[in-house]
Amino acid sequence: MNTNLPVVVLKGIGDKKSKLLDKMGIRTIENLLNYYPRDYEKNMPITKISEIKMDEINVIEGTICFPTQNIRKRNMVLTKTKIRDNTGEIFAIWFSQPYLKNKLKIGAKYIFKGKIQYKYNIVQMSSPQIIEISKYSESINHLKPIYPLIKDISMNFMTGIIKQAIEYTRNQLKEFLPNEIREKYNLAEYNYSIRQIHDPEDYESLETAKKRLIFDEFLLFALGINLIKEHTNDVINEFNINDIPNEKKLIESLPYNLTGAQQKVWKEIKDELKSNKAMNRLVQGDVGSGKTIIAALALLYVADNNYQACMMAPTEVLAKQHYNSITQLLNPMGLKVELLVGSMTKRQKDEIYKKLKNGEISILIGTHALIQEKVEFNNLALAITDEQHRFGVKQRENLSDKGKYPHILVMSATPIPRTLALIVYSDMDVSIIDEMPPGRQKIETYAVNTSYRERIYSFIEGEINNGRQVYIICPMVEDSETLELESVVSYTEKIKERIDNKIKVEYMHGKMKAKEKNDIMERFSNDEIDILVSTTVIEVGVNVPNATLMIIENAERFGLAGLHQLRGRVGRGEYKSYCILITDSKNTITKKRMDIMCKYTDGFVISEYDLKLRGPGDVFGLKQHGLPEFIIGDIFRDIDILKEANGLAKQILSNDKYLESEVNKYLNHKMKRYFTKRIEQISL
Numbered sequence: 282m283n284t285n286l287p288v289v290v291l292k293g294i295g296d297k298k299s300k301l302l303d304k305m306g307i308r309t310i311e312n313l314l315n316y317y318p319r320d321y322e323k324n325m326p327i328t329k330i331s332e333i334k335m336d337e338i339n340v341i342e343g344t345i346c347f348p349t350q351n352i353r354k355r356n357m358v359l360t361k362t363k364i365r366d367n368t369g370e371i372f373a374i375w376f377s378q379p380y381l382k383n384k385l386k387i388g389a390k391y392i393f394k395g396k397i398q399y400k401y402n403i404v405q406m407s408s409p410q411i412i413e414i415s416k417y418s419e420s421i422n423h424l425k426p427i428y429p430l431i432k433d434i435s436m437n438f439m440t441g442i443i444k445q446a447i448e449y450t451r452n453q454l455k456e457f458l459p460n461e462i463r464e465k466y467n468l469a470e471y472n473y474s475i476r477q478i479h480d481p482e483d484y485e486s487l488e489t490a491k492k493r494l495i496f497d498e499f500l501l502f503a504l505g506i507n508l509i510k511e512h513t514n515d516v517i518n519e520f521n522i523n524d525i526p527n528e529k530k531l532i533e534s535l536p537y538n539l540t541g542a543q544q545k546v547w548k549e550i551k552d553e554l555k556s557n558k559a560m561n562r563l564v565q566g567d568v569g570s571g572k573t574i575i576a577a578l579a580l581l582y583v584a585d586n587n588y589q590a591c592m593m594a595p596t597e598v599l600a601k602q603h604y605n606s607i608t609q610l611l612n613p614m615g616l617k618v619e620l621l622v623g624s625m626t627k628r629q630k631d632e633i634y635k636k637l638k639n640g641e642i643s644i645l646i647g648t649h650a651l652i653q654e655k656v657e658f659n660n661l662a663l664a665i666t667d668e669q670h671r672f673g674v675k676q677r678e679n680l681s682d683k684g685k686y687p688h689i690l691v692m693s694a695t696p697i698p699r700t701l702a703l704i705v706y707s708d709m710d711v712s713i714i715d716e717m718p719p720g721r722q723k724i725e726t727y728a729v730n731t732s733y734r735e736r737i738y739s740f741i742e743g744e745i746n747n748g749r750q751v752y753i754i755c756p757m758v759e760d761s762e763t764l765e766l767e768s769v770v771s772y773t774e775k776i777k778e779r780i781d782n783k784i785k786v787e788y789m790h791g792k793m794k795a796k797e798k799n800d801i802m803e804r805f806s807n808d809e810i811d812i813l814v815s816t817t818v819i820e821v822g823v824n825v826p827n828a829t830l831m832i833i834e835n836a837e838r839f840g841l842a843g844l845h846q847l848r849g850r851v852g853r854g855e856y857k858s859y860c861i862l863i864t865d866s867k868n869t870i871t872k873k874r875m876d877i878m879c880k881y882t883d884g885f886v887i888s889e890y891d892l893k894l895r896g897p898g899d900v901f902g903l904k905q906h907g908l909p910e911f912i913i914g915d916i917f918r919d920i921d922i923l924k925e926a927n928g929l930a931k932q933i934l935s936n937d938k939y940l941e942s943e944v945n946k947y948l949n950h951k952m953k954r955y956f957t958k959r960i961e962q963i964s965l
């Protein structure tokens with residue numbers, strides 16, 4: 282069965298629709314079959330008219346008992362009728378659908394589904410959906426798939442073409458897992474799973490199908506990532522890097538001793554820089570665990586060996602911050618560090634490009650985009666990046682200088698359990714800084730409801746009077762940048778009205794230009810702003826040690842990882858710090874999350890709990906932390922399946938190192954297809 286045929290072979294897909302589908306990543310029948318629902322919906326039970334609930338969607342079964350009228354209002358037609366069941370009557374209204382008048386004749390009986398509202402002085406059902414009774418009762422237990430959509434692609438259209446695709450391929454999709462493997466891991470057959478995921482018989486069949494498809498996804502991922510590792514293990518280190526006297530000098534110049542974990546990780550990096558293997562390493566460390574000094578040591582080590590090194594950050598704010606701290610550490614070692622960010626003038630940038638090309642600059646810090654796109658290095662031997670921007674194959678090639686691949690170091694502040702890290706980052710070597718610098722005070726954390734606001738305002742004033750600064754992560758409005766902006770502005774106004782007018786309050790949001798955000802962050806860093814009200818644009822790595830209070834409104838919106846990252850913005854200096862989580866949610870998962878946050882500060886412990894408490898609302902979740910994204914699997918929720926699939930991948934590869942044997946041919950093909958889209962995300 283050729284599932285690689287374009288979707289236009291299906292009925293109802295013309296030029297326009299196929300372009301729209303293309304935008305959704307759907308080009309072939311296979312893409313369509315792998316476009317899984319994001320959720321499922323059951324038909325709602327029928328409510329008696331006497332028991333309908335106001336301002337909610339209700340389903341009623343009733344007979345038209347009033348002559349349906351079309352009423353003209355300005356340039357719109359309003360269709361009005363009345364529905365009766367044996368408990369009462371209710372008006373129903375539709376807009377711009379005059380043809381309904383003929384359908385809704387007195388005596389006609391239907392199911393009506395719509396919101397009940399009090400409008401124009403009457404209680405009415407607004408624009409209800411009209412459903413044939415027979416169809417509704419037939420499907421009362423039916424799980425209807427809900428697909429993610431874009432404009433001009435309707436749910437009906439999507440359901441329709443997927444149904445066609447299933448009929449088209451009925452039971453002839455190639456099963457690529459042998460029976461004994463399916464038996465061993467308790468996995469359903471492939472055709473069955475695809476059918477059930479789109480049109481489940483019941484919850485049980487759905488779960489069975491999901492398990493199989495999640496397993497598939499993890500297996501293909503694990504095969505691919507392990508193969509990449511196999512291919513890149515042997516990349517040779519082309520640089521001649523040796524011990525330098527400045528290493529000891531830098532370590533001795535620090536006002537603290539490196540922790541045991543920092544020493545261990547630094548040794549791993551140093552040994553690799555000196556070895557004959559090209560480095561591709563991830564350094565994981567909790568917020569504030571001291572990753573910057575590790576980066577500085579690596580930059581120094583390479584630069585003192587007369588090679589170039591660069592460090593990239595996702596935003597200008599962070600690039601500047603790294604620039605400042607690295608300069609402070611390395612200037613005394615006789616090294617000049619340069620900065621390259623978008624807001625510099627063309628002349629300034631050109632100057633940097635020139636000096637990089639001729640080798641005058643040995644250490645460059647900048648934003649990711651700039652360093653990758655334009656820069657030509659003279660002899661780049663080390664590139665440090667953050668986990669959101671791990672290098673794709675192409676990008677690393679772009680950075681490679683005369684065929685020499687630079688060493689790659691990825692810094693990650695997402696503390697995920699070691700077992701998980703070893704699987705999802707298995708294309709890299711992983712070093713973990715699993716110890717915090719001594720003497721850190723616990724960030725006192727409280728979870729309260731909104732009735733505490735007044736007291737919180739007094740607390741804010743107290744901190745500011747003591748010379749400290751405050752972050753507030755303000756309530757966010759779902760999915761709307763415009764509304765998000767409004768909510769930051771109005772929240773800031775409210776705070777200003779309420780607190781002492783000598784206190785300086787500023788806000789920051791996602792729609793601001795980089796330069797505006799830089800200015801605000803710089804002023805906040807320089808203590809010219811007391812309270813920074815922000816949406817979640819506040820960067821993961823921002824370091825303002827004088828800030829001691831983090832207030833998170835609507836804390837229920839965040840998963841544990843997000844809350845932990847945000848809280849990590851305080852407690853970075855010598856002062857006692859606090860985090861206040863505000864939520865009115867009574868949801869049990871939210872309550873548990875809040876309890877865990879109040880009790881624990883160790884990111885690795887929190888991430889273990891995160892595994893157990895996954896749930897909706899993690900808007901500050903995976904994406905921001907650069908973990909690989911999956912279509913149907915969730916590495917936290919489905920960790921057991923991930924482990925099994927990873928184990929199987931390793932076993933398959935141990936017998937067939939490059940997945941080339943005849944039996945694995947189709948698996949190899951599937952894996953490549955799966956990786957076509959992802960290959961850019963994976964480190965080489």
Ligand SMILES: Nc1ncnc2c1ncn2[C@@H]1O[C@H](COP(=O)(O)OP(=O)(O)OP(=O)(O)O)[C@@H](O)[C@H]1O
Pocket residue numbers: 537538539540543566567568569570571572573574694718719821822823824849853
């Ligand atoms: N061994 C140590 N002993 C004491 N203080 C340390 C030690 N290592 C680093 N620090 C200090 O701890 C603070 C946090 O370090 P750093 O900014 O490197 O954290 P980080 O790991 O980059 O955190 P984040 O991921 O949140 O940005 C800095 O002020 C740094 O000087």
